[in-house]
Amino acid sequence: MFVVAAGSPERPLVVACEGPVLEVIDPGTVTRLCTLPTGIDHALRLVAADLDGRPGAIVTGASVRRAIDLETGAWTSITQNQDQDQDSLVRATLPPYTVELADTVLTVRDRATGEPVGVPVALPNRWARGAAVTTIDGRPVVAVASGTTVTVHDLTTTEEILTVVADEQRVDAVAILGNILVTAGIDESVRLWDLRSGASLGTPAPSATGVPITAVATGRLHGLPFVISGDEAGTLRLWDLGPDGLTQAGTTLHGHDDWVRSIRITELDGRAVAVSAADRTLRRWDLTTGEIVGDPIDTRYSTDVFTIAHWNGMTVGIGKQSDNRTRVWDLTTGELVAGPLDDWAASCAFAALDGTLYAVLEDHPEDGYGDYDQDEIALQVWDLAEGDKLGEPLVGGGFGGIVMRKPVTVTAVGGRPTLVSGSGVDGLLRLREFGAENPVDVALAGHEGQVNALATAELDGRTVAVTGGLDGTVRFWDLSAATAIGGPRIGHIGKVRAAALAEVDGMLVAVTGGSDGDLRTWPL
Incomplete structure (x- = not known):
């Protein structure tokens, strides 16, 4: 998961990327503004961008890069540089410093000479996922995500000045928006913290998805097309399918206690029947009566x-x-x-x-x-x-x-x-x-x-x-x-x-x- 600060000072935004979607969050209220598809299965990088005066983000995948308008959701493919560095080294720059995060070691370098500044820091966890830099009260700092924590270090000495326990499982990404620290966890939630005190700001913004649809089948009932769907909760639903789309028909069908793996339509004894495979059973449903x-x-x-x-x-x-x-x-x-x-x-x-x-x-x-x-x-x-x-x-x-x-x-x-x-x-x-x-x-x-x-x-x-x-x-x-x-x-x-x-x-x-x-x- 990646997270970046985007937008403008007048309208700041937080953008999180998990799988093929972007979550756009208002940092002031910690509410989700919208969820946008990227068309990229596995994102390798996420950066904020200005798209002709509009807030945007650039998402890079294995073979494609796309610029996404955060207001409209429209995206444009960008020519991918095949030689682009995509190794495990994470870099962030705040002149005159460059921050390098490789494996479990944080190194601050003088940008002009490349020489180390202070002592390289051995991070406490092998899950070193990202770094973000900013200045607090004239003091240059870097925030590093490692395991379940984020540590904040003075760039002039690499001294640790703040520790935030941000997630019970793992912090996947970190960003900074003014004096706000933004973290994204493996649970797909986004959290905001006061960068000076480490205090939590509001409740997490959770994942926006509903119960996943796992199986779909179509058929005709009384000469009209219909759809039957099954989901991860084991529930089946019947839908009328017309020129204007779907309308739920009848009641929801309950019986399975695990996700629906398959649905097939057939005829048994003269009646239209759906057969669903889930848990450790096959169940037959009369499509007329439910x-x-x-x-x-x-x-x-x-x-x-x-x-x-x-x-x-x-x-x-x-x-x-x-x-x-x-x-x-x-x-x-x-x-x-x-x-x-x-x-x-x-x-x-x-x-x-x-x-x-x-x-x-x-x-x-x-x-x-x-x-x-x-x-x-x-x-x-x-x-x-x-x-x-x-x-x-x-x-x-x-x-x-x-x-x-x-x-x-x-x-x-x-x-x-x-x-x-x-x-x-x-x-x-x-x-x-x-x-x-x-x-x-x-x-x-x-x-x-x-x-x-x-x-x-x-x-x-x-x-x-x-x-x-x-x-x-x-x-x-x-x-x-x-x-x-x-x-x-x-x-x-x-x-x-x-x-x-x-x-x-x-x-x-x-x-x-x-x-x-x-x-x-x-x-x-």
């Missing part, structure tokens, strides 16, 4: 991957649980009809397409598939019913031995089955046909950071995808043409965690849920 159908299905373990398919005359739920075994349930009776199966332990997605059940598995070099490096975790498509491997592995489909489950699916592109994956840490959306002599193999760039959510649909004979990322943006893709559709859609305050597509009055609309607790619609 009532739960039958008893919860005990999965014994949490369900990491889930889909619904038609198999052997049954409507079944296929899930891979946290014990790395796959199980199949008859959703009409709730009975386990297959499993636990050990063969699909590495599954990160299941998909039903044109009567075929597909499983997408991690493909590790030590298992003998492919000739790529150990770090290049790949994805391999299998015919789940026949047990046959289909095509070659998709290299770059995972990272660090782990494949994220949500942004992976199998869909038809140009009439050919295609693996679509956004699970790489590089934020690329990868397409790989399988079963073709000259398969299409494409990587599409757009997100700044990990893709978190993926959904696909057909529109006018072409396959379209929507993705949501850790950078807080939503993007559309024409998979048939292997190209992006327009630029990023900005609106979520934080990462996007779930996405679905629906048709409304002949128009394709994406529905996304974020860590900010918002459910948003985006017409294509």
Whole structure:
């Protein structure tokens, strides 16, 4: 987390950056003025800026830098200097001094000669996160964040003159606004302190986000489009989806006591039903009445991957649980009809397409598939019913031995089955046909950071995808043409965690849920 003083003497502001958002705070009242998306997954630097007379901030990520207007929220990308120093050395300057903070040592130097001033200070904690300089009553000082404390030192001697215990866990950033010390903690709160006495000024400004949305599904009920969402508290909500957006329909659905991992729509005994996977159960909900159908299905373990398919005359739920075994349930009776199966332990997605059940598995070099490096975790498509491997592995489909489950699916592109994956840490959306002599193999760039959510649909004979990322943006893709559709859609305050597509009055609309607790619609 970063924090800086911004604005003007007439209208001072405090800006905190955590993940893909900026929090703009009034230091006089310690109230949050607004929360602005940055479109950058992981910020490396934050500085205040004057944007043609307007208060601004410049946020730097791994491959992009953006100037953000703090009044309007508008942002502009700035050319990134690839040679910019991004090591662990933190520097601050107050002529004639330069402050260096490296690892756990604070060093003050003469700016002209580079020689140390006073004795270098060994800080008490390895979490030395930042430094800010100012002058108090004519005395140059530096405030250093280290662990749970901020220490203030005289720049002429490096003598410690004040200690503030600012956070119970860790101070991530520090800034100075006049005689006010600003700290940002790992708990995402921003606190203000009197720089002379160390006294707390007001109550912390807490994080602004609501209950994160973790799963979204769309369908049609009585011929009209609807959305069902699930959140981190285990709650499900039904929404009518119209040209003007979302309207909550009916009552909130309660039953789960842990976050909703997946929602799928199907039909059981002639009625529209939603099936949700959370805690260690599958629950079936009548979408007309909002009532739960039958008893919860005990999965014994949490369900990491889930889909619904038609198999052997049954409507079944296929899930891979946290014990790395796959199980199949008859959703009409709730009975386990297959499993636990050990063969699909590495599954990160299941998909039903044109009567075929597909499983997408991690493909590790030590298992003998492919000739790529150990770090290049790949994805391999299998015919789940026949047990046959289909095509070659998709290299770059995972990272660090782990494949994220949500942004992976199998869909038809140009009439050919295609693996679509956004699970790489590089934020690329990868397409790989399988079963073709000259398969299409494409990587599409757009997100700044990990893709978190993926959904696909057909529109006018072409396959379209929507993705949501850790950078807080939503993007559309024409998979048939292997190209992006327009630029990023900005609106979520934080990462996007779930996405679905629906048709409304002949128009394709994406529905996304974020860590900010918002459910948003985006017409294509």
